[in-house]
Amino acid sequence: MEIKPYGDTLNDGAVQISFSLPLPLSTRGKKAARELVIKMGIMDPRIVFSRDLGEGFSFYIVYGNLIHSVESEILGEDIEEEVTLDYWEINRLIEEKIGRKLVIVGATIGSDAHTVGIDAILNAKGFAGDVGLERYPSFTVHNLGSQVPPETLLEKVMDYKADVILVSQVVTQKNSHIHNLTQLVELVEGSALRDKVIMICGGPYISRELALEIGYDAGFGPHTLPAQVASFIVKRIMEDYQEGIKGCVRGERMKGRTRRVKWKNW
């Protein structure tokens, strides 16, 4: 089945587009807008609004019907949300299976000063009614705050013999988040600690995919709840523990992870 945008009738392909052009509002500007939208695959573009913005800029709002569609087959199966363990379950598992508190170090690195996101995960108060990791008896949390240079974070990880690193990145201009996050991974790898710690990043523009790609164990985006993070940590550590015993190696995507079978050796 072909899937198309829906306005008020199946397969009408209705889409809304807006953008500015570095041209004054004129017949040329409108023509350029129309041509661009046609290149995007809009059959019968209607420029419903246009405005000169001064200084040689103009703004356009366009409605039209998209010729493109996607085959519903290529969309695959719906991925089930990971089941989030609850507070009690998490604490019980750690107590029973690990038998000691896990040490977590968290920070916003680089020149990024946004702390609300990482605090939402770490501070006892938590987020949207879900308590933060500090409140879990089975975690020891060190929240280093913001503007932490990756080097400093690494030092603290060693000082505290951390099991988990939580890094937040909010500012993404000029891809500074990727730069900072990659630098941290490299430092950790450089000091041969990568297989000893779980590395998790998060922030409003972080996705799981991105995180895995740059060498983290997980990435959490907007609206993350602390329990989701705690849940991931526990599950991952349990798995690693199993694997450590079996000594087996998993595929590509688990690169960072499979090296961390020695995690209990801190």
Add this chain to the structure above:
Amino acid sequence: MEIKPYGDTLNDGAVQISFSLPLPLSTRGKKAARELVIKMGIMDPRIVFSRDLGEGFSFYIVYGNLIHSVESEILGEDIEEEVTLDYWEINRLIEEKIGRKLVIVGATIGSDAHTVGIDAILNAKGFAGDVGLERYPSFTVHNLGSQVPPETLLEKVMDYKADVILVSQVVTQKNSHIHNLTQLVELVEGSALRDKVIMICGGPYISRELALEIGYDAGFGPHTLPAQVASFIVKRIMEDYQEGIKGCVRGERMKGRTRRVKWKNW
């Protein structure tokens, strides 16, 4: 030079897109949204908002950077706005060159009941401070109102020996405006009157291009002022008058017009 959308830096290609899909919000829905936007030529789509709308629908807002651009050369020269003659000039020209009042018949045809637009052009009060055609001493205006069947309009055109027909169309669902407007042209042509009257259509979704294509002499869109219409009428009639004398034939785009050299023969 290549022209691209502008967000905050030249050639960043920034565009905003929104649409719904006939899929519930899920990983499949998001994937479909992303695939569609990639097909539109968005390099790095960011789904900044998504929402389940119930009943198997979902809504997406996407930002990203367009790979397409347009060559500024193909945009041609800026078309100068036609100079609009003013009220005094128009009346003077008609009085001097034509020497009689021009008869105008106006209506909204078909089942369309929107009169505000045509009234804005015809009623003495006018639009946005510009007086309407009824106020011009050189026009005799018959405003037939709305819901006028094309046949009735034709009868009135003959009764009044009209020089100009003004038709409004506002409702465009299922292309009813095109249907109605075309029907009217055909009727007028069928009764061999096409070369005796200037036919002008207007409405919020009417463009000059569309009007010419379906056989009208002009088409006026949103924000039209009465003086623009009056100005067009006078200029066209003056030209026809000249041409009538010279008997010459102009190119393609003037199809409707060249046949109307006998307009004075009513």
Add this chain to the structure above:
Amino acid sequence: MNDTAPDDIEILSLPISLKEEAFSLGKGIAEEVHNKVKTYSTFAIERASLRLLGVKGANEEGVPWVNIFIDKCAREGKLSRGALFTLGEVIISNGKTLQEAVEGVATGAIDLGTIFPQDEKKVKELMTSLVSRSIEDLLGMRRKRQEMIDSLTPGEKPLLYVIVASGNIYEDVKQAKSAAMMGADIIAVIRTTAQSLLDYIPYGITTEGFGGTVATQENFALMRKALDEVSLKLGRYIRLVNYCSGLAMPEIATLGALEGLDIMVNDAIYGILFRDINSTRTLTDQEFSRRILSLAGITIVTGEDNLIKTVDAKEMAHTVTASQLINHHLALLSGLPPRLIGMGHAFEMDPSEEDSFLNELAQAWLVRELFPQSPIKYMPPTRFMTGDIFRGMVLNAAFNLIGVMTKQEILLLGMPTEAMHTPYVQDRFLSLENALYFRKAAKSLMGEFRLREDSLMRKRAIEVLNNGVEVLREIKGVGLFEALAQGSFAEIKRPLKGGRGLEGVFAKARDYFNPFLNILPGTIISRGTNYGD
């Protein structure tokens, strides 16, 4: 609507004598109209009476049986006494059921010309008992619906009203359910363009319409069922609306009653001005329609918004007030209790004018205070909406805030794409989230304020009411019909004998018979009371 409107909202301190004059003028004008129209019946009223009795269906070309039946009655001179009388004769003489009798006449199987006159008393008894039974049925349905409503939460005020208008009832159903799930309380199915002009009710489930969906009994039923489902799912009652105006107005009222509609947009003046329907025809139809709606407990909403969609809303605001005062009294005379009389108005002033927000606020308060016991249906900006959908969200925000602040009970939500097309599925979401924000975030705002002594808004409201009274005085002088002929509203002139549908009006003969007239609510007829109030 199911509870009384607030009356703790007085803020304008309108001069009492002015208010009293306004109401007495409105009442006087309405009474004159009422006295005139009750001497007439119309083809549509006769057809509606048949439909009330339960007659349904159409021939193969889709022409409804009731239309053919009534046309034949008219042709045979058997209408001025009332179609129900003729029908009674047919039933008795041919020994048929109601439906069979009508179809028989319509197909020509029964020839009206050859029907023997029957005993008048017998005919009347038969028809009166059929009418009584149908009234009982209607009241039974009303009770059942009320039970359903009572079993669910009623929704918060203002109720959020959105439209569906895809032209295809199946798409409409999906979109309506989606809207309900996103927070809509009321769904209106917009009619296909110019259905007003049809002197019959189209038949069947339909999937093609222009700017709206055909209003048919079958489409009503489909949507009602869908909304009942979603109401139960949400635990919140979702109301259904359609238009009750145009040439078939009384029949639409009947279908509304039969199919469980909650609200009907009902306004003869709209038909007169914007559809060029004959004034006597549609005001006569309206009287009967409103009596049916009253019986069924359906809330009407009036169409004054249309006036200020045509002429300047600031300048002509007082004509809205004048029309509301007339409309309100017409409705009272047709047996509608105030709580079922929804007064319509709109946010349509030029938003680029200085203090337009104040003038809108003043107008909203004025309507609210003039009709404290009636729901107000507040319509959003449309005329000054443009293709700039972002600005559209802002104008709708201003509208929503005023709606909440002045306790308008029904907010018809503006769509960002108003200037382009009937709503897309996401437009409803965007409009609902806009209104839901203000309904919650400004919940208690209306109880916060008094106006200063020198308030511009108070001044404006009094000025509007004053000018409205002025217009009412003029109308009172010449009568509503003549005023319409002179162009008192929206600068449109509609002569008494002009317009569509006049041929379907007839003076009721001395022996005109229609038991519904005795049994439906209405102030004139002695037996008429307001059921269930």
Add this chain to the structure above:
Amino acid sequence: MNDTAPDDIEILSLPISLKEEAFSLGKGIAEEVHNKVKTYSTFAIERASLRLLGVKGANEEGVPWVNIFIDKCAREGKLSRGALFTLGEVIISNGKTLQEAVEGVATGAIDLGTIFPQDEKKVKELMTSLVSRSIEDLLGMRRKRQEMIDSLTPGEKPLLYVIVASGNIYEDVKQAKSAAMMGADIIAVIRTTAQSLLDYIPYGITTEGFGGTVATQENFALMRKALDEVSLKLGRYIRLVNYCSGLAMPEIATLGALEGLDIMVNDAIYGILFRDINSTRTLTDQEFSRRILSLAGITIVTGEDNLIKTVDAKEMAHTVTASQLINHHLALLSGLPPRLIGMGHAFEMDPSEEDSFLNELAQAWLVRELFPQSPIKYMPPTRFMTGDIFRGMVLNAAFNLIGVMTKQEILLLGMPTEAMHTPYVQDRFLSLENALYFRKAAKSLMGEFRLREDSLMRKRAIEVLNNGVEVLREIKGVGLFEALAQGSFAEIKRPLKGGRGLEGVFAKARDYFNPFLNILPGTIISRGTNYGD
């Protein structure tokens, strides 16, 4: 800002005794801070003093001459007496101009260690005359700018404030002009991320920045020139803003004065809490900065909005009030007249909460009434903005309306794309049309209302003020420095000896010499008066 704020806006009827207590606590806390910080100077103050005299430029690596000069002074133990004294000695002993002397020391051509002590009186006379001349120059520039402002229309209230932040000053200039043409009254150039942390002023015209554009003297000049052009073209004066906080605060103040900025975001508490700058350092810097800004007639705006971007805005609203009261008195003590003290706050409560609109309105009125003679800078919703740009327009509409209704004088406009990126060129247009609508359409709204006796908004405002006074009492008990160490604001703890830049603070020696301290406005120094007020 150029005219006094309205005082006919009283609506809350705050208890007078409560207000008085609030002000007296704010004053007491501020005085204690003031008395402490005037015993210190900082590297940044010394550098700023050089810049005030007109020293410019940087070495080939971009290190400013003033930084090298001051560092050398410090290293040679020649700072506690004041850099200007040392500079005077260098000039006299080497017979150089100011600029030559500084560069000479910086490049090492002149060795500070080998400078002979000069006659103290001669040095002081020389430097005092240089200082006087520079002050005359600054006042001359201020007069010239005022003439330009007076020759243009000032713009309507509230003034509409938008940001540019492309990172590239040339793009910024285009975008700023575009914004002005679309109706913006104030342009703020957002600084590149973490410029606060630089203990110097970068040099030159720059085209790379992260989330903002580098604040340099050269970029200031470029933007000022562009805005002057567009001001003349529009006949409306366009104001320029930058940030005056961080480690280089006094130097930025100087550049603002030299380059004709109109408004500076200036708040030591922001630096302490969100940039972890040492409290003594930045409060000392702030005192000097504000005296410069006062001389130059630059309006400051404070940064209390940041508090409620970090903690819950409804719960912690009183900390905004408390901080404002302290900040306001600190500013008064540094010689700023009330009309140059812009108080910052923001619309940041959770919009999904019931009556959040009322709580925002109450807060806006509270700020307005507490500081009737000061401009209020009202910041838009940011925390609860999401990728839903349509809803963003609606929240901004609510914000704009409150801004207009409560006469906030400066509206920092919210952008629909707040949750994604710094503004695109069209975002500014959309935000401006939103605000322009309300500024005009609700122009007279604020004069319309009184509150009812039982008003929830009045209750809320008094509660906030009460809690604010509570916090002030606590702070008064321990002093501001200790309160910051305990986490009184935004739940962030900043110990007295912690944070960046402490190494740049030094106690002024008994013979500390800096004639600017005698001549700049400020309440403590006898000669300090408020110029031009």
